[in-house]
Amino acid sequence: MTNQRVAVLGLGKIGTILLQGLLKAGVSPGSACATVRHVERARALSAHLPVTVGTDNRAAARAGDIILIAVKPQNVGELLDEIRADVTPAKLIVSAAASVPTSYIEGRLERGVPVVRAMPNTPCQVGAGMTGICRGSHATDAHLQAARQLFDTVGRTVVVDEKHMDAVTGLSASGPAFVYIILESLAEAGVKVGLPRDVATLLAAQTLLGAAKVALETGDHPALLKDAVTTPAGCTIDGILELEEGKLRVTLIKAVVKATQRAKELMFEK
Numbered sequence: 195m196t197n198q199r200v201a202v203l204g205l206g207k208i209g210t211i212l213l214q215g216l217l218k219a220g221v222s223p224g225s226a227c228a229t230v231r232h233v234e235r236a237r238a239l240s241a242h243l244p245v246t247v248g249t250d251n252r253a254a255a256r257a258g259d260i261i262l263i264a265v266k267p268q269n270v271g272e273l274l275d276e277i278r279a280d281v282t283p284a285k286l287i288v289s290a291a292a293s294v295p296t297s298y299i300e301g302r303l304e305r306g307v308p309v310v311r312a313m314p315n316t317p318c319q320v321g322a323g324m325t326g327i328c329r330g331s332h333a334t335d336a337h338l339q340a341a342r343q344l345f346d347t348v349g350r351t352v353v354v355d356e357k358h359m360d361a362v363t364g365l366s367a368s369g370p371a372f373v374y375i376i377l378e379s380l381a382e383a384g385v386k387v388g389l390p391r392d393v394a395t396l397l398a399a400q401t402l403l404g405a406a407k408v409a410l411e412t413g414d415h416p417a418l419l420k421d422a423v424t425t426p427a428g429c430t431i432d433g434i435l436e437l438e439e440g441k442l443r444v445t446l447i448k449a450v451v452k453a454t455q456r457a458k459e460l461m462f463e464k
């Protein structure tokens with residue numbers, strides 16, 4: 195990873211998170227560069243980051259061995275048209291754009307260019323990201339491995355079939371927003387029952403982190419883990435009753451289903 199040159203095209207929210215993660219993981223600032231659309235933003239970002247940030251996508255594409263595309267789905271087409279002449283099959287395109295299939299990207303580039311599609315999430319900023327990746331038709335195991343290494347520097351990576359990428363978008367890429375609402379609500383609840391806000395927020399956040407860590411480390415079914423907290427005739431079961439009455443489960447399921455459906459539409463918008 196450390197000897198691959200990385201060009202991030204579209205240094206917005208997720209592009210910046212990924213670039214900073216890579217730098218933290220040992221990619222030297224000299225072997226990374228990035229672009230944005232607006233000159234003023236490029237100047238502002240250059241002042242804060244140790245890498246060159248410009249607006250020349252063609253120069254950045256020439257400079258990178260791995261070209262990470264992190265523009266909005268509806269901007270991917272024009273970006274690919276712009277860099278087409280600079281992207282040879284010796285490079286690897288990694289697209290983090292929601293909604294955009296590898297076949298669409300391949301179709302706009304020279305024949306044989308390897309493409310890996312990825313769906314990271316914002317917890318990549320603290321090394322606790324979750325990224326789903328899949329390969330296009332010209333990407334080899336080595337290309338998939340290179341992309342995997344890139345995202346492993348900022349969290350966990352799972353390889354999925356491309357047909358599942360919109361579902362990954364709806365679950366783990368949109369998911370942090372859903373979880374922040376749960377976190378905020380638990381903290382509000384703490385305030386309601388008399389806790390200072392900072393203590394309530396700490397209790398809620400560490401509880402979510404701890405519960406997730408136990409699920410990951412034990413591999414136990416969440417229902418089993420829930421049962422271990424729920425003493426017969428204790429307080430937890432009273433809380434669970436409220437959650438069931440408020441339809442928390444079905445609401446979360448519907449949120450992920452809606453976000454997944456929406457992921458199918460994004461690239462067609464102007």
Ligand SMILES: NC(=O)c1ccc[n+]([C@@H]2O[C@H](COP(=O)([O-])OP(=O)(O)OC[C@H]3O[C@@H](n4cnc5c(N)ncnc54)[C@H](OP(=O)(O)O)[C@@H]3O)[C@@H](O)[C@H]2O)c1
Pocket residue numbers: 203204205206207208209229230231232233235236251264265266267269273290291292293313314315316367
């Ligand atoms: N945010 C997430 O949690 C997340 C997670 C996974 C995947 N994604 C995907 O990542 C992509 C970016 O999302 P975001 O939330 O990071 O959006 P964002 O903050 O709006 O970033 C988009 C960036 O693209 C730049 N840009 C637009 N057109 C460009 C062009 N032609 N050449 C170079 N740069 C260009 C913009 O430049 P200016 O700043 O100059 O306008 C901006 O910096 C989307 O496709 C999204 O589906 C996002």
